[in-house]
Amino acid sequence: MSQPVSHPASVQSRTVLTLMGSQTLGGIGVASGIAVGAIVAADVSGRDALSGLATTTQVLGGALFTIPVAALMGRHGRRAGLATAYLVGGLGAALAITATATGAFWLLLVGTTLFGASTTANSQARYAATDLAVPERRGRQLSWVVWATTIGSVLGPNMVGPGKAVAGMLGLPPLAGAWVFSCLGFLLAAVLLHVLLRPDPLLTARRLAGAPTDRPPGREGNVADGLRIIAGTPTALWATTAVTVGHVVMVAVMVMTPLHMRHGQAEIELIGLVISLHILGMYGLAPVTGQLTDRLGARPVVLLGVGLLVLACLLAALSHAGFSAGLTAGLVLLGLGWSCTFVAGSGTVAGSVPVGQRASVQGAADLVMGLTAAVGGALAGVVMDVFGYAVLCAVAALAAVGLAAYTVTRGDHERSPVGV
Template structure:
């Protein structure tokens, strides 16, 4: 039997696995049965990233299609503009709260099972939104958008799955590739409003309901793709490779399937499974690196959500057509995801803090452009929404890099789940308050508040810089 050696003295030993080894097996010292079988880790990481990129495209169509019409449908059903932000708020809130069971599921069963569950819950939410449009029920719409938020949880958690097996020096780029893959689906989604109206008419549904049909289809396809191709599971594999080796090497064993490896790993008591978000919150507070990452993704997301969810209402007040609104939102989403690989490259080369500060500057400019734009369509608003997405991308990639770098392998699911929970709850509150601010003060005040919030992130990043490490 041949042996493939892994240097356990290196901080990330598994990327050093000899590329000539095609299948590896880590053996439990308590018995002859293998507890992990996996392909060469380098090849597995490549396949994992490609699979996640595919699911992000499909999931991106679903998320963006629903988000583009949620506020408009809420205003139409409720008859009140000040309630329009609740549809997006419940979507963000639902995504945040559903992070708790999804993180626990990932800790126990791995990334694949958790991502599948999240996409299928999102599908159910899209179906309820269609039913709410047909019945004219505002409470049912809010329930649907809350469950729909699980799809955002899936897309968010996928970025961490991309770096479970990543080499530290390439962590930012590989994380950003999965973020970038959302571009195609997310830009396409809002521009499906026109075809969605035609589909709704053919199905005898209200015009805005057609977008939710595309959402449901995208989520189902994403769940199928993850179930078929995300094997062996990257998180379970990373945990097993972090265990002390039973011998000096890793023996080669040509296993015919990857599925038993996932099942055996999930049952192995030696593999860490700390899935509680309470434990994750404690771990966040204990690490300055993870804390800065969490604060970064939270504030960046809060600013983006608050301004973005009220932009369709701001444009509708100026009698902009739904297709024009969809175009502006699609350009915003292009800014969010299109240049993510650049943010990832800069994060790997220059570090997270400079990218965070750059993102802060972009967010401030974006909020000021939005605040000074006229109602309806304007070039300034288009530029502001694009930059709003770009600033979010910088804070999301750099902040997520800090979270991935600072979390121990046995704590990853709980730390990343807690971070996304904090981010989601904060953004949900911001989305709810955004509607009130616009109703009573105006869209310009909302933009000004967003700029001040982004500046606060910049100050915190500067103050805490010396305590942050990214190894």
């Protein structure tokens, strides 16, 4: 039995607030686990060289789980897809706890792969904020959900200390406590979405549009279809490219910055400070980015983001190994540039296709972004090892310039009615 459709504005307000709550809880869970993932992997495997596999499997899991989650949302709505993704992430955290306690490295990698589903939920939630948003406010609605990630990202790493106390009470190894907070955060996020994300925004948007779906039965949320639609829709292709390139540039530089700083004997506290400021740059001003997107359109904001990314890469490339004001400024600007391309590009992806195709296209866009970032992060280590940090930053800047060229050369006939 279908639920009655409330006034779209009131439903939209409740939707955004609910998503912000789930993003905060999920963000705490994600950041708590990531904070200890590499250390736990090194301890369990007994080899520092394998420490990066925890993060790699989590990133790959986040990208690959986009496929089933998009299909689930396409058929049953946002609530079912997002809540299920958090539950899978909670299972992954539970397996990571078990692996930490038993020393089973293979189980840890299985756990971190499933843990990646939580990042799928965190990422896909931004699109749920746009389902019922009017086009002229789409950027702002999306950006508030992105902004809520700031809270979890800041609180999460600080749960390592309390996690040790919790682990002690449960008879677990000290670092396993962080995974306990991850599991709890994901479960609470799933419950919050299941209880409060009603009526479902995607299903409501379909009913208001006058048709449950624009797709053949059973293919709603099919990522393969989404990839074909993106390839055949210039606006969606550009927006997906903007989100992907901005994300790859950010990831490539960000993941190698701690190593660059350690080569200069920077203290771990200073490395943590720089990364924290970078994360603040990513999410802290997202509402401003969203408002600029609604007022100016996505194209100028993406170009602004490219300019910030290039400047960030330049400052980072010129910095000496270790801690410096220039590097810190570069990492903050790197986060701000990412915010511009991510918010403006995501808002355009959300509005570039009919409502029945959204789950497929949005899932496909995030799959491309996630897989490309995983490859980019891996290649970043190779480039830095062979050529150095400065060359890595230069290559990242060139990728951003390529996005600018693509954006500038897009013809006016490719403009969409959603403010591109």
